[in-house]
Amino acid sequence: MATLSIGADDLVDNPTPRVPVSLCLDTSGSMGGSPIEELVRGVNLFYDAIDEDDDAHDSAEINIVEFNSSAGLVHDFASIERLQRISSLTANGATAMGAGVNLALDTLDRRKATYSGSGVLYYQPWLVLMTDGAPTDNIDLAVQRVVDLVEAKKLTVFPIGIGSRADMNTLARFSPNRPPLRLDGLKFKEFFEWLSKSVARVSRSTPGDTVKLDLEGLAGWAEL
Amino acid sequence: MSLDVQLLDPVEFLQPNRRLLIDTNIFMDPDSRRAGGLKRLFERGQGVILTNSNPIVVPTKVIGELTKQSRRDPSREAEERTKVAIQKAGTALTFLEDASKVGLVRKDLGDDSNPYADDLFLRIFERFASTYEMCLLTRDITIKLRIRLLAHRLDKRLLTGVLTKDGDLEIESDQSLFDRGLRKYTLHASNVAEGNGNFKDRSEVASLEPLLEQFRQAFDLQDSEVNAGDRSPKTSAPRNSRRTPKAQPFSSTATIKPRDAVLNFSSLPKERDRVSWESATKSGTLLLGALLGEGGEGSVYQGDRNTVVKIFDKEHVTRHRKEKVELLVRSGIQAKGLCIPSALVRNAAGDFVGYVMPKATGREARTIFNIRKLEKDFPTWNKSDLVDICISFLEQVHLLHSMNIILGDINPKNLMIDARKNVFIIDADSWQLEGYPCPVGTPMYTSPAMLGKTYADDLRTMEDELFAVATMLFQIVMTGQFPYMRTGTDGDMVQLIKEGNFAFQYENRNNKDQPDGDWKFIWSHIHKPVKDLFWHTFHREGKRYKKRPTAAEWLDAFKAYKAYLANKRLNFDPMSNDVRPIRNKAFRPDTPIEDCATCGRRHAIAGIWNDDDTQYFVPRQCNKCRDAQPFRPSAGRPTIARGATPATAACKDCGKRFPRAQLTYSRCPACTTKANSLDTNRLCVDCRQPFITYDHIGWFQSRFLDVPKSHSAIKQTCSTAPRPTSTKPSTPPQVGFWTRFKKWLQGN
Numbered sequence: 001m002a003t004l005s006i007g008a009d010d011l012v013d014n015p016t017p018r019v020p021v022s023l024c025l026d027t028s029g030s031m032g033g034s035p036i037e038e039l040v041r042g043v044n045l046f047y048d049a050i051d052e053d054d055d056a057h058d059s060a061e062i063n064i065v066e067f068n069s070s071a072g073l074v075h076d077f078a079s080i081e082r083l084q085r086i087s088s089l090t091a092n093g094a095t096a097m098g099a100g101v102n103l104a105l106d107t108l109d110r111r112k113a114t115y116s117g118s119g120v121l122y123y124q125p126w127l128v129l130m131t132d133g134a135p136t137d138n139i140d141l142a143v144q145r146v147v148d149l150v151e152a153k154k155l156t157v158f159p160i161g162i163g164s165r166a167d168m169n170t171l172a173r174f175s176p177n178r179p180p181l182r183l184d185g186l187k188f189k190e191f192f193e194w195l196s197k198s199v200a201r202v203s204r205s206t207p208g209d210t211v212k213l214d215l216e217g218l219a220g221w222a223e224l
Numbered sequence: 225m226s227l228d229v230q231l232l233d234p235v236e237f238l239q240p241n242r243r244l245l246i247d248t249n250i251f252m253d254p255d256s257r258r259a260g261g262l263k264r265l266f267e268r269g270q271g272v273i274l275t276n277s278n279p280i281v282v283p284t285k286v287i288g289e290l291t292k293q294s295r296r297d298p299s300r301e302a303e304e305r306t307k308v309a310i311q312k313a314g315t316a317l318t319f320l321e322d323a324s325k326v327g328l329v330r331k332d333l334g335d336d337s338n339p340y341a342d343d344l345f346l347r348i349f350e351r352f353a354s355t356y357e358m359c360l361l362t363r364d365i366t367i368k369l370r371i372r373l374l375a376h377r378l379d380k381r382l383l384t385g386v387l388t389k390d391g392d393l394e395i396e397s398d399q400s401l402f403d404r405g406l407r408k409y410t411l412h413a414s415n416v417a418e419g420n421g422n423f424k425d426r427s428e429v430a431s432l433e434p435l436l437e438q439f440r441q442a443f444d445l446q447d448s449e450v451n452a453g454d455r456s457p458k459t460s461a462p463r464n465s466r467r468t469p470k471a472q473p474f475s476s477t478a479t480i481k482p483r484d485a486v487l488n489f490s491s492l493p494k495e496r497d498r499v500s501w502e503s504a505t506k507s508g509t510l511l512l513g514a515l516l517g518e519g520g521e522g523s524v525y526q527g528d529r530n531t532v533v534k535i536f537d538k539e540h541v542t543r544h545r546k547e548k549v550e551l552l553v554r555s556g557i558q559a560k561g562l563c564i565p566s567a568l569v570r571n572a573a574g575d576f577v578g579y580v581m582p583k584a585t586g587r588e589a590r591t592i593f594n595i596r597k598l599e600k601d602f603p604t605w606n607k608s609d610l611v612d613i614c615i616s617f618l619e620q621v622h623l624l625h626s627m628n629i630i631l632g633d634i635n636p637k638n639l640m641i642d643a644r645k646n647v648f649i650i651d652a653d654s655w656q657l658e659g660y661p662c663p664v665g666t667p668m669y670t671s672p673a674m675l676g677k678t679y680a681d682d683l684r685t686m687e688d689e690l691f692a693v694a695t696m697l698f699q700i701v702m703t704g705q706f707p708y709m710r711t712g713t714d715g716d717m718v719q720l721i722k723e724g725n726f727a728f729q730y731e732n733r734n735n736k737d738q739p740d741g742d743w744k745f746i747w748s749h750i751h752k753p754v755k756d757l758f759w760h761t762f763h764r765e766g767k768r769y770k771k772r773p774t775a776a777e778w779l780d781a782f783k784a785y786k787a788y789l790a791n792k793r794l795n796f797d798p799m800s801n802d803v804r805p806i807r808n809k810a811f812r813p814d815t816p817i818e819d820c821a822t823c824g825r826r827h828a829i830a831g832i833w834n835d836d837d838t839q840y841f842v843p844r845q846c847n848k849c850r851d852a853q854p855f856r857p858s859a860g861r862p863t864i865a866r867g868a869t870p871a872t873a874a875c876k877d878c879g880k881r882f883p884r885a886q887l888t889y890s891r892c893p894a895c896t897t898k899a900n901s902l903d904t905n906r907l908c909v910d911c912r913q914p915f916i917t918y919d920h921i922g923w924f925q926s927r928f929l930d931v932p933k934s935h936s937a938i939k940q941t942c943s944t945a946p947r948p949t950s951t952k953p954s955t956p957p958q959v960g961f962w963t964r965f966k967k968w969l970q971g972n
Binding site: 012074 | 593594595596597637703704705706709710711712713714715717727737738739740741742743804904905906907909912933
């Protein structure tokens with residue numbers, strides 16, 4: 001685990017409570033072309049916005065899980081200072097959404113265990129699930145895990161459908177509290193801007209506070 | 225406000241061609257924030273005084289006034305303030321007698337023909353202006369104005385000011401002097417106007433009116449645009465008075481008011497809109513200036529130079545807020561740093577929409593809760609500066625508590641700190657007073673008893689408040705750490721507070737749950753009495769867990785902390801004054817303390833006492849340098865061949881040159897380590913654990929092959945062993961490490 005100890009210093013010496021955000025992204029074949037390019041641009045813009053925000057800079061920790069025929073970790077959790085911008089994502093294969101969500105939840109669990117083991121305060125994590133299609137694997141376990149966590153107030157989830165073919169019924173299963181959102185066209189930029197502002201808003205609160213998300217701000221990029 | 229004063233070293237006025245004089249009121253100063261300033265001045269200046277035979281001048285007139293004051297009979301005085309004053313006068317006389325015997329003070333100069341000492345000083349300054357540069361220590365605004373005007377007219381260096389508690393001379397700007405003069409004038413003038421004026425009121429009005437006009441013309445000053453509530457007589461005590469004598473405490477027994485309700489109003493004013501204001505005694509209108517910020521309850525606009533106007537947003541224009549603002553405006557409480565409403569603000573239709581208050585400057589307290597921001601914004605600060613912040617915060621809180629005001633929502637967003645270590649407390653409209661609850665709160669600062677209650681529906685007790693005060697102090701002095709932080713929690717703030725498990729090492733309790741990082745070192749250096757109070761307050765087994773220390777108790781403890789840091793004999797470890805120490809406090813005064821030879825950090829290494837051979841062992845590197853090494857020395861420290869320059873080669877991964885003997889498969893030791901470690905970003909698709917080394921990944925990538933995705937793809941089987949829950953690197957026990965390190969040093 002030598003690679004993890006590199007970040008240990010800023011992890012423990014910065015007392016700012018952390019907001020772990022897992023981006024769980026569909027990179028199946030259908031995302032090829034402009035959707036995946038816009039997605040990469042949107043993610044990098046998200047990183048820049050977090051980097052520039054005085055509060056989110058010290059709080060946000062982000063990872064990316066991709067799923068196509070299988071699930072993989074694009075990069076593990078790191079503070080924004082240590083994050084490289086992603087150059088590209090490759091779109092191919094099927095849509096193993098169940099595997100993707102499970103992996104994202106596992107990485108969030110591990111990150112929380114790291115916080116807990118080092119004595120670092122954190123906010124309950126966020127999971128952003130983005131897909132343009134329907135799952136090709138079994139999602140029952142993943143759905144159950146998400147629902148349990150959301151109901152225990154240990155997870156905030158943002159299921160986002162991309163384009164008209166996104167299976168909103170499936171996404172709805174991942175979102176017990178509010179309906180999933182369908183992205184208006186390829187408005188990734190607007191979505192990630194909203195997401196960075198929301199992370200910043202949480203960063204300014206104290207863990208335990210109820211933070212009202214600016215759901216009105218969603219209007220610009222999504223249809224409810 | 226920080227720009228309104230300038231600090232000078234008064235010792236410069238002890239040079240032969242200069243004179244330093246002291247007025248009576250300096251000896252009678254009731255302001256505890258300045259306490260000790262005279263003592264500092266004499267300590268610093270005594271050598272210069274004696275060398276130059278230039279004692280500080282305390283005229284006979286001042287001695288006479290002090291004598292008269294000290295002869296009053298304290299038992300016949302009802303007011304506590306008067307009793308204190310009598311005592312202060314006596315103390316001053318004794319001190320001056322002693323100081324004059326050793327030649328530090330001259331108290332035989334003077335001319336008793338004039339009944340007022342103020343006039344005497346003016347005459348002295350007029351007469352000797354061309355002979356000496358002179359400085360008078362005084363709190364009296366009238367004499368300050370006169371001497372500033374005289375200096376301007378004669379173009380001579382004649383100064384007036386007061387001493388800070390560090391014995392520095394604080395000199396106000398022209399505008400600030402003028403503003404204060406105006407406030408003094410308004411105070412006396414309104415007494416006269418209301419028919420309550422006495423002789424003093426009338427004579428002050430008579431002398432200040434022409435004086436202020438001359439002053440305004442001489443320095444080309446403007447009356448500030450708004451003659452707003454902050455100028456009003458009741459809220460305009462001179463700045464260095466804690467509060468006006470008229471301020472009366474709120475009720476300490478009020479019961480909770482009926483629930484709050486939103487008030488009707490026609491519209492909310494915006495930038496450049498005209499609003500009307502109403503202070504305790506005056507009213508008028510003003511234009512809202514630039515929008516300075518938006519908060520959870522409303523927006524803040526620039527008022528005049530030193531004031532801002534808060535306009536509530538629509539959900540927060542409520543009956544409670546209006547009535548609280550009215551009470552505070554009328555209260556007359558004023559102290560530097562307390563952003564108390566000075567006037568109620570109405571829109572054009574006459575509806576309550578907000579209030580005027582003094583402007584806070586500086587940064588939100590969160591700045592000092594984050595080492596990166598602290599080092600950027602206040603790079604020169606050390607621990608004693610953080611202790612000063614605590615003292616300044618406590619003085620404000622103490623004053624409010626004495627008025628039966630509970631701040632309620634103490635949190636780092638409601639405190640502002642400037643570079644001069646002034647603390648500003650904002651959000652006065654949320655304070656709890658007279659049965660109006662504080663409707664907001666922050667879980668991190670909420671006492672176990674209050675957790676779970678609704679802030680708006682319950683009155684906080686003083687115990688609830690003192691929990692928040694203690695938490696804030698802990699975070700200031702510990703640079704942001706939360707008192708109940710420990711390892712092995714799931715981050716549930718409410719749970720952590722309710723458990724009362726304060727994890728920092730205290731006396732012989734061996735707590736394994738201290739958070740990782742430098743926090744234990746920072747804690748180890750905190751002054752023991754302050755540590756005691758923290759532990760007993762936060763730990764459920766502590767003696768003060770249910771009866772928490774008051775602001776006054778903390779104030780004493782932090783003042784003692786300050787004195788301790790300045791005392792070289794008691795504070796024998798120089799690292800104790802670092803904002804963030806990186807090692808434990810030195811064991812005893814004789815503990816060897818050294819700079820780190822590797823990184824050069826001062827005092828970074830302290831000897832470690834070894835009971836077995838009853839001597840100190842001094843490590844070669846500081847903790848930081850030791851931790852920065854990829855491997856501990858015992859695991860094989862890279863050795864560099866002595867003698868002839870070794871043949872070197874470039875590491876194939878990082879490209880840096882290394883002695884060939886250190887390279888393994890053309891990699892340097894660090895890159896070898898990395899190459900052989902598992903890439904934690906790539907997880908096996910079957911078991912979701914890291915499975916492939918960087919070296920192996922590189923092999924595939926160099927051949928433009930897809931990197932495998934599972935254990936099975938690289939002919940391994942998934943491990944079924946449970947994964948450790950913590951990913952922190954395991955650290956060998958410290959004793960074991962040093963023993964091994966020593967052996968290594970000795971070549972065993």
